[in-house]
Amino acid sequence: MGKGVGRSGVFLLGVATLVLSASARAQWSSQLEAGYLHDDNFSRAQRSEDKLRESALFGRGLLTRDFALGADTEAHAGLEGRVTRYSPSNGASFAGIGLLAGARRKLGLGATAPWVALDASGGYENAREDVRDAYRYSAAGTLGKRFTPQFEVSGGFAYDRRVQREAAEEEVPGYGAKPFSVQGRSWFARASYALGERAALIGAAALRRGDVVSSTRRNFGIFTAANAIADDPALGPDFYAYRLSGARTTTLTGGISWALGVRSALEGTLTKDDTTVGGGLDYRAVIFALTYVYRR
Amino acid sequence: MNRPLAIAVLSTLSIGGMAADLHAVVRDQKGDPVADAVVIAVPEAGAPRPARAKLEQVEQIGEEFVPKVKAILVGSPVSFPNRDNVRHHVYSFSPAKRFDLPLYVGTPAKPVVFDTPGVVTLGCNIHDWMIGYVYVSESPYFATTGKDGSASITGMPSGTYTVRVWHPQLVDAEETTRRKLDPGASEAMEWRVALKPEVRIRRAPAAGRRGPY
Numbered sequence: 142m143g144k145g146v147g148r149s150g151v152f153l154l155g156v157a158t159l160v161l162s163a164s165a166r167a168q169w170s171s172q173l174e175a176g177y178l179h180d181d182n183f184s185r186a187q188r189s190e191d192k193l194r195e196s197a198l199f200g201r202g203l204l205t206r207d208f209a210l211g212a213d214t215e216a217h218a219g220l221e222g223r224v225t226r227y228s229p230s231n232g233a234s235f236a237g238i239g240l241l242a243g244a245r246r247k248l249g250l251g252a253t254a255p256w257v258a259l260d261a262s263g264g265y266e267n268a269r270e271d272v273r274d275a276y277r278y279s280a281a282g283t284l285g286k287r288f289t290p291q292f293e294v295s296g297g298f299a300y301d302r303r304v305q306r307e308a309a310e311e312e313v314p315g316y317g318a319k320p321f322s323v324q325g326r327s328w329f330a331r332a333s334y335a336l337g338e339r340a341a342l343i344g345a346a347a348l349r350r351g352d353v354v355s356s357t358r359r360n361f362g363i364f365t366a367a368n369a370i371a372d373d374p375a376l377g378p379d380f381y382a383y384r385l386s387g388a389r390t391t392t393l394t395g396g397i398s399w400a401l402g403v404r405s406a407l408e409g410t411l412t413k414d415d416t417t418v419g420g421g422l423d424y425r426a427v428i429f430a431l432t433y434v435y436r437r
Numbered sequence: 438m439n440r441p442l443a444i445a446v447l448s449t450l451s452i453g454g455m456a457a458d459l460h461a462v463v464r465d466q467k468g469d470p471v472a473d474a475v476v477i478a479v480p481e482a483g484a485p486r487p488a489r490a491k492l493e494q495v496e497q498i499g500e501e502f503v504p505k506v507k508a509i510l511v512g513s514p515v516s517f518p519n520r521d522n523v524r525h526h527v528y529s530f531s532p533a534k535r536f537d538l539p540l541y542v543g544t545p546a547k548p549v550v551f552d553t554p555g556v557v558t559l560g561c562n563i564h565d566w567m568i569g570y571v572y573v574s575e576s577p578y579f580a581t582t583g584k585d586g587s588a589s590i591t592g593m594p595s596g597t598y599t600v601r602v603w604h605p606q607l608v609d610a611e612e613t614t615r616r617k618l619d620p621g622a623s624e625a626m627e628w629r630v631a632l633k634p635e636v637r638i639r640r641a642p643a644a645g646r647r648g649p650y
Contacts, residue, residue, distance in 0.1 A: 168523050174644050201645075209524055212539040215563060250528050250537060252565040252638055287565065290638045335639045343643075400641035408644045436642035 167208035170217075174201040176408075176432035183230065184356040184376050185416065187424050191357040193376055195233075199225040205241070216244040221264060232270040232375030239264015239277065255286040258297075265306075270375040272382070274306040275321050281329075296330035301351075309371030312381070317369030320384035325351020338400070343410065345394040353388040353416055355424065356380050366422055390416040405435045455620030459590045463582050463602055463628045470586025471630060473506040474604040478578040478590055478616070481597045492548060494518060495559065495569060497525050500640075502559055502569025506605065508579045509571060514548035526562035533557050533573055556603065566640040570605055595620040606632040 176199055183195035205219030223237040243260035261280045268274055278301070285295030305321040312318070329347040336342060356373045357363060358380060364370070367383035374380070396410030414426040463474040490513040496503045498520045509515060519525050519542055527538040533555030538545050540563070551557060551573045559569035572579075578598070580588035601613040608631040618624055 172642060176644070207523075209540050212526065213562070247562060250562055251530060252560060254562075287638070290636045333639075333643075335636075338635070338637070341639055341641075398641065398643065400639065403640045404642065406641040406643070410644075430644075432644040434642045434644045 167206045170205055170207050170437065172201075172203040172434065172436045174432055174434050175199070176430055178428055178430040180426060180428045182424060182426035183227070183233075184380070185353065185424050185426060186355060186357045187363070187422055188357065188360065191360070191380075193230060195227050195230055197225050197227045197234075199223070203241070210244060213248075214244055214246040216242070218242040221262065223264075223266070230376050233268060233273060235266045235268040235273065237264050237266035237277070252290070253287050255284065258283040258285070268375065270373075271307065272305070272309050272371055272373065273321060273375055276304040276306065278302045278304075291335040292332070294330070294332045296328070299327045299329060299347075301325050301327070312370045312372070313364075316367065317384065318371055320354055320367070320369040320371050320382040322369070323352035323354060323384060325349045325353075325390075333398075341398045341400070343394070343396050343398055343408070345392075347390075347392040349388075349390040349392070351388065352384055352386045353390065353418070354382050354384055355422070356382045362420065363422055366418060366420055385418045385422060388416050388418045390414060404437060405433070408432045408434060455595060456592045457595050457618035457620065457622040457624065459578075459593060459598075459600070459616070459618065460587065460623065460625045461580075461582070461589075461600075461602070461628060462585075462587045462626075463604070463630060464586055465630060465632045468629075470582070470584065471604060471632065472582055472584045472586065473504070474582040474586070474588070474602055474628075474630070475506065475508045475572045475574070476580050476582065476588045476590065476600065476602050476628075477508075477572075477574050477576055478593060478598040478600045479576040480578070480594065481599060481615075490514065492516060495571065496520050497527070497561070497567070500525075500561075500564050500567060502567055504581070505568075506570045506572065506581055508574055508581050509551060510577050510579075511554050511573050511575050512550065512552055513573075514550045515571060516544055516548040518544040524563060525567070527559060528562055529557050529559055529571075531555065531557040534571070564640075566638040568637060572603060593618060595622070600626070602628050602630060604630060604632060606635055608633050 178197050180195045182192045184193040186192045202222045205217040207217045210216050221239045221241050226234040239262055241262040245258040247254050247256045259282050263278045265276050281299035283295050283297035287293040302324040305319040308318040327347050327349040331345040334342045356376050363383045369384035371382050373382035392414050394410050394412040398406050398408045400406045410430050412428040417423045461476045463471040465471050490510050493509045493513050493515045495507050496518050517527050524540040524542055526540045529536055533553045534551050534557045536549050554573050554575040557571040561567035578590045578593050580590045582588040595618050597617045599613055600616050601611045603611045
């Protein structure tokens with residue numbers, strides 16, 4: 142916990158410095174998101190009897206201070222709040238708060254000039270089941286370009302880290318008790334194509350290498366492959382969370398965004414998550430999400 | 438008063454007393470009125486020496502250019518006041534006028550002078566969806582249509598004019614016609630233009646990201 146608080150403190154200080162130092166030339170902006178999702182394998186299990194179908198209602202709010210760093214660079218720093226309520230596994234429901242900061246620089250003049258962006262975030266998530274409480278950190282670098290008024294492509298590299306707040310009771314000697322402490326590195330690409338004034342097709346792909354958490358009932362195969370184990374009562378009294386390292390996850394997302402106005406949109410996406418760990422410990426999940434977005 | 442000057446003054450009085458008007462209505466291929474079309478009348482005898490060009494304005498309000506289409510006389514200075522509480526970076530790559538007003542709030546101290554006739558497309562380097570147009574007319578006789586598709590040019594000297602219509606979404610080049618205006622005439626004309634769909638950069642926000650796609 143100490144390390145997590147220390148990192149959060151440094152990040153908080155950095156964000157506060159950015160906000161205050163630029164306060165004279167900055168403006169506030171906000172974004173609200175609310176939606177519904179359905180996940181056909183929330184437990185990220187291999188065996189069909191361990192796969193849990195979950196639905197969730199979620200909300201996200203951003204409040205940022207945006208400011209200019211020279212003629213071509215805009216930066217932002219602010220606060221992010223999240224809440225997600227899962228059903229039927231309400232124990233996985235969580236509320237989170239965090240900080241984010243980033244900068245975007247255009248490499249030229251005009252709508253088709255390429256751009257680069259750096260983003261970082263850190264926060265804390267408090268779940269109904271304490272074992273899932275965690276600090277989250279992420280950083281990403283993105284390079285993007287608009288080719289026509291309708292078509293834009295971007296891609297980059299991201300790092301994510303999640304630090305479980307407290308170790309669970311040791312289940313097996315020699316195994317870690319923080320299966321929710323994971324990290325990974327991803328390459329990602331995104332594209333959007335506007336079909337008209339309102340509709341836009343969106344697509345994304347990501348390849349992630351790193352740790353994953355799979356929650357299942359007792360299972361010898363996963364037990365031998367895991368390096369951290371803990372009870373996962375959020376998903377059921379007989380479920381265990383196993384951390385598997387060296388996993389490769391391919392994520393493909395497709396969807397459509399429907400502009401409700403210049404400040405709001407309704408977005409529907411379908412995401413397919415394929416994870417390969419080795420030794421037959423592969424799993425797949427399909428997630429449907431419907432999100433309302435409002436930006437001010 | 439010397440003789441050439443006397444003739445010039447008399448000519449001006451004559452034109453002022455018998456000025457002609459041109460009332461144009463612009464409709465698209467479906468018959469709907471077209472807003473933001475520029476109607477320009479160029480006298481075949483040559484445009485009179487324009488009066489001193491006046492200062493024009495294209496504002497930025499709600500992260501859009503207002504008006505979206507601004508017709509001006511060649512040589513006119515245009516200021517670009519930013520009425521928003523965010524910074525804008527206005528630029529143009531158009532051959533008729535290339536310029537760049539780096540990030541600013543309020544009104545830039547120096548207006549931009551548009552000294553070449555033609556169409557100048559405006560953009561904002563921060564808000565890519567912002568697009569606007571300055572139509573720089575070589576003739577002082579022009580008007581922009583309102584929501585009802587109509588535009589009136591008044592106080593025109595009698596004579597023969599080449600009249601043309603321009604709009605950002607025109608499928609083809611500017612459409613032109615000739616029109617003879619008699620002294621005191623009030624000429625009505627209706628245009629049918631073929632417009633292509635407007636293609637703009639999307640402004641609506643995206644989930645999980647700050648800002649639009």
